[in-house]
Amino acid sequence: MTQAFCDAALRLPHVVAIDGPSASGKGTLARRLAADFGCTYVDSGAMYRTLAWWTLQSGLRCEKPMRPSEEDAIVRLMRRWDARLRVIDGAAWFTVAGYFPREEIRSDRVERAVPVVAQITRIRVWMVARQRDCAQFGPLVMEGRDIGTEVFPLAQVKFFLEADAAVREQRLAQRGNAGSAGSGRDAMDATRRKGALYPALDAIRIDNTHQTPDETYEIMRSHMGRLRVAGAWPA
Ligand code: DC
Numbered sequence: 001m002t003q004a005f006c007d008a009a010l011r012l013p014h015v016v017a018i019d020g021p022s023a024s025g026k027g028t029l030a031r032r033l034a035a036d037f038g039c040t041y042v043d044s045g046a047m048y049r050t051l052a053w054w055t056l057q058s059g060l061r062c063e064k065p066m067r068p069s070e071e072d073a074i075v076r077l078m079r080r081w082d083a084r085l086r087v088i089d090g091a092a093w094f095t096v097a098g099y100f101p102r103e104e105i106r107s108d109r110v111e112r113a114v115p116v117v118a119q120i121t122r123i124r125v126w127m128v129a130r131q132r133d134c135a136q137f138g139p140l141v142m143e144g145r146d147i148g149t150e151v152f153p154l155a156q157v158k159f160f161l162e163a164d165a166a167v168r169e170q171r172l173a174q175r176g177n178a179g180s181a182g183s184g185r186d187a188m189d190a191t192r193r194k195g196a197l198y199p200a201l202d203a204i205r206i207d208n209t210h211q212t213p214d215e216t217y218e219i220m221r222s223h224m225g226r227l228r229v230a231g232a233w234p235a
Pocket of ligand 1: 022044049144146185189
């Protein structure tokens with residue numbers, strides 16, 4: 001990591017952390033913000049999805065309830081998988097043995113398996129370390145559930161996006177993944193022991209229930225503009 005990408009005094013990487021439940025608009029807004037502010041985009045959920053995909057590919061069971069021996073098997077798999085961080089089209093992704101499973105990680109079976117994988121504390125500890133490794137790619141916009149609280153608690157700017165559950169269900173239905181990714185998964189995300197979804201105390205909370213993506217984006221952009229004026233973000 002070069003010093004140009006770090007906070008002058010503390011040598012912190014420049015990070016915009018965007019957290020929130022599913023269908024709160026994180027993905028679209030994070031990608032747009034990253035492109036406009038010259039940052040690498042990181043979808044931390046995709047990292048958990050890649051491990052869930054690899055778990056299923058390896059023939060391991062990945063459903064609740066999970067026996068300790070099954071959990072141990074996934075952790076062992078993670079410790080020896082050949083996963084590398086690569087920047088592809090301005091975003092950091094895991095490749096596994098050189099392969100980028102772009103489509104596969106969005107399948108229904110991965111959708112069902114990923115919250116199970118993401119609940120395992122030893123997996124979260126490893127993932128958080130890899131997410132921090134992304135600082136090698138320069139300034140970041142990273143989206144997830146625990147970015148502002150666990151991964152980068154000193155991020156220069158933190159957004160927490162929210163929307164009413166009914167509106168989020170509608171958005172998921174429009175994307176064709178109602179039910180599987182909705183309230184059940186959010187409940188697991190909100191109640192796990194480590195990395196639970198909650199807003200950081202210093203997060204800018206935006207409820208976008210009644211906003212268009214453009215309106216939410218303008219609010220986020222104006223906060224970024226203020227940071228630039230204050231010298232907390234590279235001009
Ligand atoms: O954002 P997503 O739908 O791609 O996330 C997939 C799963 O990973 C979801 O169950 C939440 C979980 N996740 C997490 O636990 N921590 C993160 N930082 C990002 C995602």
